[in-house]
Amino acid sequence: DTEVTQTPKHLVMGMTNKKSLKCEQHMGHRAMYWYKQKAKKPPELMFVYSYEKLSINESVPSRFSPECPNSSLLNLHLHALQPEDSALYLCASSQLGQANVLTFGAGSRLTVL
Amino acid sequence: SQQGEEDPQALSIQEGENATMNCSYKTSINNLQWYRQNSGRGLVHLILIRSNEREKHSGRLRVTLDTSKKSSSLLITASRAADTASYFCATAYTGGFKTIFGAGTRLFVKA
Numbered sequence: 001d002t003e004v005t006q007t008p009k010h011l012v013m014g015m016t017n018k019k020s021l022k023c024e025q026h027m028g029h030r031a032m033y034w035y036k037q038k039a040k041k042p043p044e045l046m047f048v049y050s051y052e053k054l055s056i057n058e059s060v061p062s063r064f065s066p067e068c069p070n071s072s073l074l075n076l077h078l079h080a081l082q083p084e085d086s087a088l089y090l091c092a093s094s095q096l097g098q099a100n101v102l103t104f105g106a107g108s109r110l111t112v113l
Numbered sequence: 114s115q116q117g118e119e120d121p122q123a124l125s126i127q128e129g130e131n132a133t134m135n136c137s138y139k140t141s142i143n144n145l146q147w148y149r150q151n152s153g154r155g156l157v158h159l160i161l162i163r164s165n166e167r168e169k170h171s172g173r174l175r176v177t178l179d180t181s182k183k184s185s186s187l188l189i190t191a192s193r194a195a196d197t198a199s200y201f202c203a204t205a206y207t208g209g210f211k212t213i214f215g216a217g218t219r220l221f222v223k224a
Contacts, residue, residue: 004155031210042201042214043156056210090155099144100205100212104155 003027006091006105014113015081021108023074023091032074033102034066035090043090049074050096081112119202119215127223132189134218136202137182143205145178145185148214150199159200160187194224 004025013019023032031050035043048056049068057066063085065077074091088109092102119136126132138145144163148156162169162178162185169176175188189196202215 006155033210033212040219042217045211045213048210050210088153092156094210099161100210101146101158101161102148102156102203102212103158104148106155107153109153 004091004093004103004105006089006108008108009106010109010111012111012113013078013081015083017081018077018079020078021076021089021091021110023076023105024072025093025103026072027093027103028071028095029093029103030071030096031094031100032068033092033094034074034076035092037088037090037107047076078110081110083112086110086112119200119218121218122216123219123221125221125223126192128192128194130192132192132196132220132222134187134200134202134220135184136186136215137184138202138204138215139183140206142180145176146203146205146212147174147176147185147187148201148203150201150217152198156201189220192220192222194222196220197222 007022033048034046037043045058046060047066052068063080067075088107090107091105094102146161147159150156160171160176162176173190178185199217199219201217203212205212
């Protein structure tokens with residue numbers, strides 16, 4: 001299994017809603033990532049987990065809350081988002097080591113109304 | 114910013130022609146990777162070149178790396194309509210998990 005699965009594919013939420021994005025991989029990768037991508041821009045790193053511990057937080061606002069319940073799952077909890085948070089949210093995973101080749105999921109398209 | 118710059122921002126060519134995209138970066142790197150993204154979807158890893166390598170080939174792809182100029186190029190030979198996508202270089206920094214993407218080149222291959 002060489003896939004990273006993200007759900008939902010599309011999400012529309014109001015600014016007062018609480019929702020979650022989910023990511024799952026079964027490749028035995030011990031590093032997992034959240035990236036945010038706006039239209040016609042490159043992915044921007046948000047969070048990195050290694051061995052289920054948060055190792056990088058790129059100064060992301062607290063309305064985004066990551067969680068790594070086990071080595072296969074990564075969640076991104078969303079609360080009180082702003083319309084400018086609308087974007088494609090990409091999950092990725094990688095083997096730990098020097099090469100750091102990322103395997104991406106298809107993304108969750110988030111629209112905040 | 115650690116992000117690399119890529120040029121051109123957009124490139125339109127005919128099927129069968131070669132496409133060359135360039136990437137520059139700012140600090141010392143462990144390796145440089147190229148990824149492809151079809152519209153609105155996830156990125157797919159294409160090729161990795163290590164900091165001690167100068168050139169690498171994979172099928173119709175050829176990547177070069179010049180660490181003295183902090184630059185890399187991706188050549189796609191004999192392009193096909195299916196190569197239409199955005200291409201990003203990405204640099205992985207020594208000692209960390211930080212993979213940072215360049216601005217990207219949008220390639221259009223006309224049939």
